[in-house]
Amino acid sequence: MDGLKVMPLAMLPPGQKARIVSLSGGRGLQAHLYGMGLGLGSEVMVIYRGAPGPFLVAVKETRLAMGQGMAYKIMVSLENKVEQARPLQQPNNL
Amino acid sequence: MRRKLKEIKVAVAGQPNSGKSTIFNLLTGGRQHVANYPGITVEKKTGTYRIQEHKVFLTDLPGTYSLTSYSLEERIARDFLLQEKPEVIVDIVDATNLERNLYLVFQLAEIGIPLVIDLNMADVAKSRGFQIDTEKLSQEIGAEIVPTVGNKGRGKRELRQTIHKAYESKKSPRRLDYGxxxxxxxxxxxxxxxxxxxxxxxxxxxxxxxxxxxxxxxxxxxxxxxxxxxxxxxxxxxxxxxxxxxxxxxxxxxxxxxxxxxxxxxxxxxxxxxIRTEPKTLTDRIDMVVCNRFSGLIVLLGTIYAMYNLSIVQGYKITNYTWPLLAGLQKFLVLSLPPEGFVFDPLLRAMPLGVIGGVIAVLNYVPIFIILFALIAIMEDTGYLARMSFILDRVFRYFGLHGQSVLPLVLGGVYVGGCAIPGVMACRGIKDEKARLATMLVVPLMNCLAKIPLYVLLLGLFFAATKGIMMFFIGTITIIIALGVAKILSLTILKRKESAPFILEMPPYHLPTIGGVLRRCLERLGIFIKKIITVVMVVMCLVYLLINFPGLSKERKAHYNSQANRIKKSFMKKIGEDNPYTKLLAGDGLINFTKYRNDYRAATRGVEEEKTKKVIEQKFRQRNFEFFKIVKKGKYELEGKKIKDKDAKKVHKTYKKVFNQRRELRAEKKKETIKGSFLGRVGIALEPITKKLGFNWQVNIALISAFAAKENAVGTIGVLYESPPTEREDRLEKRLGEKEGGWTPLHALAIILFMAMYPPCIPTLLMIRVESGSTMWMLFATFYPIILGIIFAFLAFTAGNLLGFSGLKMMITIYTLAIVFMVGVGFIKRKEKTVQQKTAQDEIHR
Missing domain, CATH: 1.10.287.1770 (Helix Hairpins)
Structure with missing residues (x-):
């Protein structure tokens, strides 16, 4: 993975769009975040940087407040083609 | 004949902020029932409606983002779906946030129960430029879709019909193909x-x-x-x-x-x-101001002040108008009790009298609660409450709390007026165990509604001129102390508990609907009033028994009876044997007349209109003409002539003396009874210690009785400072004011501060046990506030007297000390910083 372009969400400048490449934390927490719209590949944008204090983050139409600890657990990439780096890419025919 | 309708079980699911409760209300109309899921305290709303030959039985599931086993709400929702096996699931989907909501749709579809998608807030989606092809959407998802606008009541009929159709067809929704x-x-x-x-x-x-x-x-x-x-x-x-x-x-x-x-x-x-993209939605633009660290703080402070002013200041003004209604109710209830005796009243009168008085004294504050609950509902519905969490997280983090601690603290009464029970329950929303326990333990330090009556009473009496500013100090000192205590707890006994990251959805701003706000407000009010009528009534009975038993000894009783006889005899002697009224007042006549006169005085008090007065007089004239002559001091009309009855006048004058003697005798008896009672003995035994805190034995008794529920403090003081029955409609302020001439503002301040730190009431303690899952935390929550309270009361009273400070000056001193304490502990370093480094090293894939 291109190390230069991957960074914690906490480092992302406000207004800049990026995609989530990884989440850390317990399995339960991850599953919870998926439900809130924070999945791998989701487009995110920082609206308001806390530091100190929570961040205001946009994920599609959802606005999430997250603490700094959380913002460091989400790694994002500025590159929009994260998708291709992932293993399961075959389109599914329903 | 009414046929028994066939029941259809329907579960209402949905993600948080999808407008689920609005749709639930829309579907059921008013017919719903709030209870708890068995064994736990998550609210379970159920409701019914009829469609064709079916009765639809709806259950509102907790709002969840998905169906994992991460949170209690998620587990409840999925357990319900798997175990209760509803026949239809209605999933409320936020049309403006379709993609995220589909995540839950897919999971619900996997369960295989017929699924109806309610595409809610269809109007907002449209106004934001989203064009949703519902037919296509329905095909792609493989379930029926109904667009609704919940807050405008649109789509109710279609939704009901679609639910029915889904039930009839029994068609399972399409399951997602995972590739x-x-x-x-x-x-x-x-x-x-x-x-x-x-x-x-x-x-x-x-x-x-x-x-x-x-x-x-x-x-x-x-x-x-x-x-x-x-x-x-x-x-x-x-x-x-x-x-x-x-x-x-x-x-x-x-x-x-x-x-x-x-x-x-x-x-x-x-x-x-x-079709149209807005670079920034209105919500985002509002958030730029509201979530900003500077302007956001101003908005926050303004909001809290407005809440205080509207609920407490204005609400209190309203109580001036509602009090006569309650006094009327009380009068009415008292009339149905057995009549009083000359000195000793029957138990069936005395005990209910105390209970009624206690309940009425608290019901007086209902207008304040209504406004407060409505305001909290508005804050929840608009979405501002989530912003409060956002703004306060950075402050709360310093004290080991969490942004989400704000709801429990607000419900508990972050400034003034709340209830610790919903406060403790709301702690469940905090996923961080450390912060959850810390919040749960400090929520009872907030100013719950039940503490307010005592504040208002004492402030009105001893700080009349500076009431507003004093209320501000008391209202805010509790949060200052709570923050400090929370930090100390998280640094000491909660040190080893796990902490989790802060993440919270900020729902888009909405205009709240009157119906929605009113409904929530009344729901909470209902719970509160239920609590008063159950817990407080039981406790008032207990308190009555504890302050009246074991009761006076036989000798003392005989003493009071002989005193009573002496009063009666001297009365008879004074009016003389030749007075035509003598016979009438002999034996039970005197007590009958007392009752008559009390009723008469109660009925005519405050009546100014001549017409009404005449009606009342006529009534009493009919009830007993002879007694009427006496209460009119011998001046009355008979067959159009004005009559002056000298004998009746004399009786009246003499009676007034008897009346006062009787009152004194009864007061003396009462005091002796209470002093000798169980609670009185404890209160008196504690007096040497509590003297340093400025509490006399009456206050001790009141404070002990408050343990069951704080509402009792004022209620018990009401009993202890009871006035003669005819004057019961006087407000307690007045009665206490007359009796406690010896109190200084420092006494009052000590009592107020002790009450501010008071241990949680029994229902709250039980809730803490349920929510923390441990008796140890419950006991801890009981005892640490007592120690805090003693420290503050001691500071206020003993230190205040030593320094010779006035009440207000001492309040300011203590307030300053509390701030210094809070800021001091706030700066103690947290040890969570390592999380960031650890995260950086974390593997991307497991």
Whole structure:
């Protein structure tokens, strides 16, 4: 993975769009975040940087407040083609 | 004849902020019932309506983002769906946020129960430029879709009909295809699971297969417990998972989640056109101001001040108008009790009298509660409450709390007026165990509604001129102390508890609807009033027994009876044997007349209109003409002539003396009874110690009785400072004011501060036990506030007297000390910083 372009969400400048490449934390927490719209590949944008204090983050139409600890657990990439780096890419025919 | 309608069980699911409760209300109309899920304290709303020959029985599930076993709400929702097996699921979907909401839709569809999608807030989506092709969407998802606008009541009929149709068709929704890599495991797993016929009846196989592959612990438990070949299945799943991970370098649960995302994205791509994009929504623009660290703080302070002013200041003004109504109610209730005796009243009169008085004294504050609950509902509905969490998180973090601690603290009474019970319950929303326990333990330090009556009473008496500013100090000192205490708790006894990251959805701003706000407000008010009428009544009875028993000794009773006889005899002697009224007042006549006169005075008090006065007089004239002559002091009309009756005048004058003597005798008796009672003995025994805190024995008794529920403090003081029955409609302020001439503002301040730190009431303690799952925390929550309270009362009274400070000056001193304490502990370093470094090293894939 291109190390230069991957960074914690906490480092992302406000207004800049990026995609989530990884989440850390317990399995339960991850599953919870998926439900809130924070999945791998989701487009995110920082609206308001806390530091100190929570961040205001946009994920599609959802606005999430997250603490700094959380913002460091989400790694994002500025590159929009994260998708291709992932293993399961075959389109599914329903 | 009424046929018994066939019942359809319907579950209402949805993500938080999708407008689920609005739709639920829309569907059921007013007919709903709020209870708790068995054994736990999550609210369970149920309601019914009729459609054709069916009765639809709706259950509102807690709002959840997905159906994992991460939070209690999620577990409740899925347990309900799996165990209660509703016949239809209605999923409320936020049309403006379709993609995320589809994540839950897919999971619900896997359960296999007929599914109806309610596309809510269709109007907002449209105004934001989203064009949703519902027909296509319905095809792609494989379930019926009904667009609604919940807050405008649109779509109710269609939704009801669609639910009915889904029930009739019994069609399972389409399940998501996870792609060949995953399906090649899921399909054989499904076959494997359905081998056990009994088991496959109990659980939806597809859902279970997905959950097992996701490594879900609850699903594993279910298999182990109910399947005949559970172990075999689990080892098979484990094997498949391992194979998958080694082949694709990714955990299956991640692939599953990813697949759901892709599918959601695809569907939205097909069915939703954004004809217009707004660079910034109104919500975002408001948030730029409201969430900003500077302007946000101003908005926050303004909001809290407005809440205080509207609920407490204005609400208190309203109580001036509602009090006569309550006094009337009280008068009415008292009339139905057995009549009083000359000195000793029957138990059936005395005990209910105390209970009624106690309840009425608290009901007086209902207008304040109504306004407060409505304001909190407005804050929840508009979405501002979430912003409060956002703004306050950075402050709360310094004290070991969490942004989400704000709701429990507001409900508990962050400034003035709240209730610790919903406050403690709301702590469940905090996923961070450390912060949750810290919040739960300090919530009872907030100013719950039940503490307010005592504040208002004492402030009105001793700080009349500076009432407003004093209320501000008291209202805010509790949060200052609570923050300090929370930090100390999290640094000491909570040190080892786990802490979790802060993440919270900020719902878009909405205009609240009157109906929604009113409904929530009345719901909470209902719970509160229920609490008063149950807990407080029981406790008032107990308090009555404790302050009246064991009662006076035989000798003392005889003493009072002989005193009473002496008064009666001297009365008879004074009016003389030749007075025509003598016979009338002999024996029981005197007490009958007393009752008559009390009733007369109660009925005419405050009546100024001549016409009404005449009506009342006529009534009493008819009731007993002879007594009427006396109460009119001998001046009355008979057959058009004005008559002056000298004998009646004399009786009246003499009676007034008797009346006062009787009152004194009764007061003396009462005091002696209480002093000798169980509670009185404890109160008196504690007086040497509590003297340093400025508490006399009456205050001790009142404070001890408040332990069951704080409402009792004022109630018990009411009993202890009871005036003669005819003057009961005087407000307690007046009565206490007359009796406690010896009190200084420092006494009052000490009592107020002790009450501010008072231990949680018994219902709250039980709630803490339920929510923390430990008796130890419950006991801890009981005792630490007493120590705090003693410290503050001691400071206020003893230190205040030594320094010779006035009440206000001492309040300011203590307030300053509290701030210094809070800021001091706030700066003690937290040890959570390592999280960031650890995260950086974390592997991307498991």
């Amino acid at each position: 060949k890599e995953l399906e090649s495991i899921l399909k054989p797993l499904g076959q494997f699971l359905s081998k056990d016929a009994n088991f496959s009846k109990r659980y939806p196989i597809r859902w279970l297969a997905v959950k097992l592959l996701e490594n879900d612990s609850e699903a594993q438990r279910a298999v182990k417990k109910y399947s005949t070949n559970g172990e075999e299945i689990l080892s098979y799943v484990e094997e498949e998972r391992k194979k998958f991970i080694s082949q694709y370098e990714e955990a299956p649960e991640k692939s599953i989640a990813h697949q759901r995302y892709r599918e959601a994205e695809k569907i939205v791509g097909h069915c939703v056109k954004q």
